[in-house]
Amino acid sequence: MIYRVTDSKTNLTASIASQRSRIDVLQERLTTGKRINRASDDPNGAEAVLNLRTSQRQIEQFQRSAQTVNTKLTTADNSLESYQISLDRTRSAISQGLNGTTTQEAKNALATELESLRDRMLNIANSKSGDEYVFGGTRQNVPPFDPTTRVPATAPTASQFVQIEPGSNAIASGIAADKIFSDASSDIFADLTAAAAALRGTGNAATDRATLINANARLVVYNDAATNARLIVGTNMKTSESALENLTGNFLSLDEQAANIEGADFAGTALEFADAQSSFEATLQVAASGRRSLFDYLG
Amino acid sequence: MSINFSAFEIGRRALNANQAGISITGQNIANVNTPGYSRQRVQLVESAPMHFNGYSVGNGVTIAGVQDFRDNFIESRLQTETGIAGRLNARRDALAPVEATLQGSENGGLQNSLNNFFAAFRDLEANPNSVALRASVAQKGAGIANAFQTTRGRLGEIQLGTDGQIRAKLEQANSLSEKIADLNLKIQTSEATGGIASGLRDQRGEYAKQISEITGARATQNSDGTLTVTIGEGRPLVSGEKAFRLTVTNTPPLGLSSIAIDGQPAVFDEGSIRGLQEALAETSKQIGTLDGLAASVVSRVNILHTSGTDLDGNAGIKFFDDSTTPVTAANIKINAAITANPRLVVASPLNQPGQTGTVAGAIANLLTDQTSTVNSQTGSFSSIFSSMISLAGEQVRTADDALQTQSAIISQLSAQRESVSGVSLDEEAINLMQYQKAYEAAARFMKIADEMTQTILSLAQ
Numbered sequence: 114m115i116y117r118v119t120d121s122k123t124n125l126t127a128s129i130a131s132q133r134s135r136i137d138v139l140q141e142r143l144t145t146g147k148r149i150n151r152a153s154d155d156p157n158g159a160e161a162v163l164n165l166r167t168s169q170r171q172i173e174q175f176q177r178s179a180q181t182v183n184t185k186l187t188t189a190d191n192s193l194e195s196y197q198i199s200l201d202r203t204r205s206a207i208s209q210g211l212n213g214t215t216t217q218e219a220k221n222a223l224a225t226e227l228e229s230l231r232d233r234m235l236n237i238a239n240s241k242s243g244d245e246y247v248f249g250g251t252r253q254n255v256p257p258f259d260p261t262t263r264v265p266a267t268a269p270t271a272s273q274f275v276q277i278e279p280g281s282n283a284i285a286s287g288i289a290a291d292k293i294f295s296d297a298s299s300d301i302f303a304d305l306t307a308a309a310a311a312l313r314g315t316g317n318a319a320t321d322r323a324t325l326i327n328a329n330a331r332l333v334v335y336n337d338a339a340t341n342a343r344l345i346v347g348t349n350m351k352t353s354e355s356a357l358e359n360l361t362g363n364f365l366s367l368d369e370q371a372a373n374i375e376g377a378d379f380a381g382t383a384l385e386f387a388d389a390q391s392s393f394e395a396t397l398q399v400a401a402s403g404r405r406s407l408f409d410y411l412g
Numbered sequence: 413m414s415i416n417f418s419a420f421e422i423g424r425r426a427l428n429a430n431q432a433g434i435s436i437t438g439q440n441i442a443n444v445n446t447p448g449y450s451r452q453r454v455q456l457v458e459s460a461p462m463h464f465n466g467y468s469v470g471n472g473v474t475i476a477g478v479q480d481f482r483d484n485f486i487e488s489r490l491q492t493e494t495g496i497a498g499r500l501n502a503r504r505d506a507l508a509p510v511e512a513t514l515q516g517s518e519n520g521g522l523q524n525s526l527n528n529f530f531a532a533f534r535d536l537e538a539n540p541n542s543v544a545l546r547a548s549v550a551q552k553g554a555g556i557a558n559a560f561q562t563t564r565g566r567l568g569e570i571q572l573g574t575d576g577q578i579r580a581k582l583e584q585a586n587s588l589s590e591k592i593a594d595l596n597l598k599i600q601t602s603e604a605t606g607g608i609a610s611g612l613r614d615q616r617g618e619y620a621k622q623i624s625e626i627t628g629a630r631a632t633q634n635s636d637g638t639l640t641v642t643i644g645e646g647r648p649l650v651s652g653e654k655a656f657r658l659t660v661t662n663t664p665p666l667g668l669s670s671i672a673i674d675g676q677p678a679v680f681d682e683g684s685i686r687g688l689q690e691a692l693a694e695t696s697k698q699i700g701t702l703d704g705l706a707a708s709v710v711s712r713v714n715i716l717h718t719s720g721t722d723l724d725g726n727a728g729i730k731f732f733d734d735s736t737t738p739v740t741a742a743n744i745k746i747n748a749a750i751t752a753n754p755r756l757v758v759a760s761p762l763n764q765p766g767q768t769g770t771v772a773g774a775i776a777n778l779l780t781d782q783t784s785t786v787n788s789q790t791g792s793f794s795s796i797f798s799s800m801i802s803l804a805g806e807q808v809r810t811a812d813d814a815l816q817t818q819s820a821i822i823s824q825l826s827a828q829r830e831s832v833s834g835v836s837l838d839e840e841a842i843n844l845m846q847y848q849k850a851y852e853a854a855a856r857f858m859k860i861a862d863e864m865t866q867t868i869l870s871l872a873q
Contacts, residue, residue, distance in 0.1 A: 118831075152514075152515055152804055174531045244542055251540075283768045411841060
């Protein structure tokens with residue numbers, strides 16, 4: 114305890130400075146809504162928040178990737194649906210051509226229709242989404258099939274894989290053309306070209322009939338391949354949709370965690386601020402009024 | 413009956429004594445706000461009595477001296493605690509800019525650039541044939557290199573600025589040493605001839621406190637009235653009337669200061685110089701970690717980038733130019749070939765058996781891959797950088813918390829010092845009244861003695 118009080122104002126000055134500093138801190142919290150505005154406010158908390166925010170940024174990246182993958186797969190699925198519709202119509206045309214009552218004139222018309230359907234399927238096979246061939250896979254420098262000769266590209270290709278969630282395996286963002294429009298023995302375009310020629314007549318009715326029967330059988334194979342491809346695409350679409358839901362949930366959870374650590378308690382801070390201001394004003398009043406000494410009472 | 417001339421002597425002494433009391437009181441009032449001032453009081457003693465016809469007669473009052481109220485133990489403690497506060501203050505103020513530099517702004521800074529760079533590879537992974545996204549990757553690569561260089565540059569400036577402050581403090585310390593040595597001589601001379609050197613002692617005490625704040629020096633009172641001031645390992649800054657200069661040499665490769673005294677390395681236990689030296693060491697460590705982080709980013713990205721093929725099917729080249737070794741945050745740069753032709757950015761499938769995914773995806777994952785090594789630290793790039801920011805914050809916070817405690821200690825000690833040495837205007841008012849009344853009474857006594865003498869003299873007429 115100090116037994117002798119003097120006229121020194123040193124401690125008053127220090128007290129005013131300290132209170133002012135406290136008010137500044139509380140004012141900053143109210144303005145920013147954050148308890149942690151710099152690392153020194155709470156170093157451990159700041160590090161935790163930085164890591165949470167980095168995870169959130171990563172989730173945003175994966176959300177974009179998942180959305181892109183979902184869009185590509187949707188485009189692929191729509192294209193495959195159109196392709197299967199065309200395959201159905203093709204089978205119908207070939208069946209008509211195999212019917213003994215169909216006239217040559219009618220067969221010529223069916224041949225023209227087959228060629229039109231073939232060209233439509235070629236467009237589907239070579240379709241693009243943005244800069245990418247939907248069914249190009251990893252081979253993107255040439256179309257899957259030559260647009261003029263309809264010959265398949267020779268360079269090897271495989272599905273593109275994209276990671277859409279942190280820590281997960283990458284999923285295929287599409288399916289390559291060689292799994293749908295062709296196989297080891299032939300491709301749909303060569304088979305349809307042969308079928309159109311058979312419908313017009315090559316001069317050997319038996320050979321023409323065998324060609325059409327073979328084409329019909331091949332259409333079943335191509336349809337199965339398309340169904341299989343749609344299954345894969347559909348599964349991956351569900352995966353990407355599920356990933357998007359998870360990512361959104363995780364993002365919100367991380368946001369809540371970060372807010373709990375760095376967020377300021379408004380009500381509490383406002384009360385503290387009011388208290389600090391009152392104390393400060395009281396201190397200033399004391400400083401302004403000054404301490405009277407005996408000299409003030411002597412004449 | 414004889415004329416009592418001794419009464420005049422008694423009166424004269426009383427007037428002198430009370431006049432001295434009034435002067436000393438005035439001195440105290442004048443210095444009520446002088447930092448480091450110790451209040452004084454005139455010491456009055458009864459004069460030796462006269463022996464007259466077998467009995468003793470008082471001979472008035474004598475001024476024995478001027479007493480100053482000073483507690484050397486409190487002064488010494490105040491110096492010590494001021495030295496500690498000096499260290500903490502300097503350390504906190506020098507490390508705060510490091511924290512701000514590493515933290516960066518909300519949308520800028522190295523943390524943001526790291527996130528953006530690896531995010532660009534993530535976007536490319538989902539669209540591996542996009543030239544536009546490759547251009548974005550190249551741009552973000554240049555961005556991260558720029559962010560590393562800017563951060564490194566700022567830390568370097570802080571390093572040099574801190575070193576500059578050390579040099580400035582050294583000059584202040586040298587100036588104070590000379591002043592203390594000079595005052596040692598003056599005090600010794602004055603007190604040897606019976607003079608009062610209270611004011612000089614106060615001034616010297618104030619300088620001792622200032623030098624303690626800068627160097628953490630300890631001051632020891634000697635019996636001859638001089639003050640010896642020593643720093644770490646007992647090396648003297650001031651001994652008697654001699655001041656020893658702190659000298660500085662430039663240490664390669666950066667030319668940072670190295671301090672010596674009397675040809676030996678100077679060691680500071682406390683004080684702002686010590687605080688600045690600690691801050692300098694911490695800043696240098698952070699620079700080392702930053703350089704290590706840049707080197708690790710370059711190395712790991714390059715290894716992956718060269719494992720794949722670019723958009724035209726050619727083998728991937730290094731993404732970052734690592735021709736200057738060692739790679740640091742100051743010299744990190746993107747490969748000029750990639751800047752010129754973004755088609756060289758690799759996003760091909762991973763070339764490892766059993767692994768799906770692409771090089772672009774693998775590079776994107778580096779941000780949070782926990783197996784990166786920077787100097788002796790293992791973690792992800794992101795967590796290592798976060799820990800740098802956290803460390804900087806921790807250092808500032810620790811210094812700040814300790815400084816608050818220290819400020820409370822110094823306030824308490826200052827109050828104790830004031831309690832012993834400080835001037836109370838109430839006390840001085842009472843002293844003034846006391847001396848004034850006594851002076852008036854002494855003057856009246858002189859008048860009465862004079863009247864009595866006149867009466868006796870008139871009898872002889």
